[in-house]
Amino acid sequence: MTEIKNRWSEREQLDFFGSAEFAGMLVELVRPLGLDDARVTVVELHHRPGAGVSGVFEASTDDAVLYLGATAENLEPVPDGVVTLSSPKGRIEVWLHPADPRLPGLALATTPESVQLHWGNGRNLVDLRTLAYRPLRRAVLRATFDDDREVFLKVLRKDGDTLFRKHELLGEAGISVPKPLGPPLKDVLAFEKVQGVSMAEDLMHGDAIPLRPEAVLELLDALPSGLMDVPARPAWSDRLGWYGHAALTTLPEEAQRIGGLVQRLGRILESSDRGYLVPSHGDFYEANIFVEHGRVTGLLDIDSAGPGYLVDDLACFLGHLLVLPSLDDRYDRVPEYFETYAAAFARELESRGVGADGLFARAACVVLSLVAGARDEQDPQWRRGALERLELVERLLLRAP
Incomplete structure (x- = not known):
């Protein structure tokens, strides 16, 4: 079985998951569940380099709707409740949402009665919405109760x-993070809503820079030393090969271009100094920072927090910032802000013995990691967005000769 799976390239997985052939297989799979001749559509696909492709699918008739998860990742031994389908080149494991075989708490967090019982505190649940779901990886939901209180799961x-x-x-340590409502339940953590708005929203609608560069640096310098005791996770630049592979899988016609970028980035990373190991956020960018009146009111998604390097946090921030204008025209002031942040971060790092070439090369790695994320099965123009991100990688490289 494993030998068959090894013939199944991730490019082939992406193509097959979006094919009429696979949709037909899912139609037959849900037929015994009472959905005759269901319409099957791709909700979203996720490519995890080196592991495989996973996806969420909707199967619907005029009377019912079901959601299915599917993956080409190796789940051996196959968990209970998972159905194995075979293609000419590999196997696909399929499950009925929310019975995700790697997220045991997903059913708990997506069942209104359970959410009200465990996190309602006597209130009635009026809305339960999935904000993000990566099959086999994680999910985030928002529960709203009848007193307008919101809880994030x-x-x-x-x-x-x-x-x-x-x-x-x-x-x-005095850093504003979402307050947990208690210890995890089946690896589900519930949090209170933080004050303010996401920096991404402020960047779109505000009329001034949301946070001074000095405030960004002060926030990262304030991360507690206790984070040095948790397991370290690789930064984006540590996974350059993986993300180059993902970009290549997304844009196979740009193979020579992508290969050249990966080689150039690799040479800069090998020769540039990262500085000292320090407490790090690990996923530091505008969507995970909440602000109000020029100050930080919330630091979210600290899953990757632990030992790391300041240059990688700052590179993550710059890489994501650079992509924003290509996502929405309302980010028209972001290029100006990018230059302000880039100059301030480069000066600060150089004062700590870390060169600007490493900063911009690592920011380029972050943007390269976002190329595959431009793929959107609902948008026939997604390839244009992927190419724009590749161009941004090249622009950043010009700053790191």
Whole structure:
């Protein structure tokens, strides 16, 4: 079985998951569930380089709707409740949502009665909405109760206790993080809503830079030393090969161009100094920072927080910032802000013995990691967005000769 799966390239997986042939297989799979001749559509696909492709599919008739998860990743031994389908080149494991085989708490977090019982505190649930779901990886939901109180539920594969402790560490250090409503339940953590708005929203609608560069640096410097005791996770630049592969899978016609970029980035990363190992956020960008009146009111998604390098956090911030104008015309002031942040971050890093070439090369790695994310099965023009991100990688490289 494993030998067959190894013949199944990730490019072939993406193509097959979006094919009429696979949709037909899912039509037959749901027929015994009472959905005769269902319409099957791709909701979204996720490509995890080196592991495989996963997706969410909708199967519907005039009277009913079901959602299915599917993956070409190796789940051996195949968990209970998962159905194996075979294609000429490999196997696909399929499950009925929310019975995700790697997220044991997903059913708990997506069942209104359970959410009201465990996190309602006597209130009635009026809305339960999925904000993000990556099959086999994680999910985030928002529960709204009848007093307008909102609770956010994060569903993890594992290590819920570690994430709970990270929130305690940062809270004790005076950093505004979402407050957990209690220890994890089946690796589901519930959080209160933070004040303010996401920096992404402020960048779109505000008339001034949301946070001074000095405030960004002060926030990262304030991360507690206790984070040095948790397991380290690789930064985007540490996974350059993986993300180059993902970009190549997304844009196979740009193979020579992508290969050249990966080689150039690799040479700069090998020769540039990262500085000292310090407490790090690990996923530091505008969507995970909440602000109000020029100050930080919330630091979200600290799952990757731990030992790391300041240059990688700042590169993550710059890489995501650079992509925003290509997503929405209302980010028209972001290029000006990018230059302000880039200059300030480069000066600060150089004062700490870290060169600007490493900063911009690592920011380019972040943008390269976002190329595959431009793929959108609902948007026939998604390839244009992927190419724009590749151009941004090249622009950043010009700053890191």
